[in-house]
Amino acid sequence: MKQQSRLTTVLVFLVPQILSLIIEEYNVDDLRATEMLYTSELYKCLEDEQTKLWHLSANALFELFQEELQTGKITYPEEA
Numbered sequence: 899m900k901q902q903s904r905l906t907t908v909l910v911f912l913v914p915q916i917l918s919l920i921i922e923e924y925n926v927d928d929l930r931a932t933e934m935l936y937t938s939e940l941y942k943c944l945e946d947e948q949t950k951l952w953h954l955s956a957n958a959l960f961e962l963f964q965e966e967l968q969t970g971k972i973t974y975p976e977e978a
Contacts, residue, residue, distance in 0.1 A: 908952045909944070915956030916963065923964070940966050949974075 913935070920931040935941050940963050943949045951959065954975070966972045 905945075905947045905952055912944075912952065912956050912959065916960050919956065919960040920963070923960075934967075935963065938963060938966055940972055943972070943974075 916935060917928065917931045920926065920934055921928065924931070924934070926934070940951075940959065944951045944959065951962075951974070954962075958975070962972050962974070
């Protein structure tokens with residue numbers, strides 16, 4: 899399986915989990931949660947296979963998302 903195809907497959911599972919966490923934490927609807935995630939720097943980096951962020955759990959990615967919202971920056975873990 900090609901790297902990009904593998905990344906796409908992983909994102910299909912990760913994104914809905916992250917969206918559920920956003921909906922629950924921020925009390926927003928699906929559309930707003932999707933907009934929040936897809937316009938984030940975290941999502942741009944998540945789409946880049948070379949960052950290896952897709953190796954992280956949905957919860958770990960959600961924590962990075964929250965950090966970005968609160969500080970405007972993301973502290974990437976060393977293992978990513």
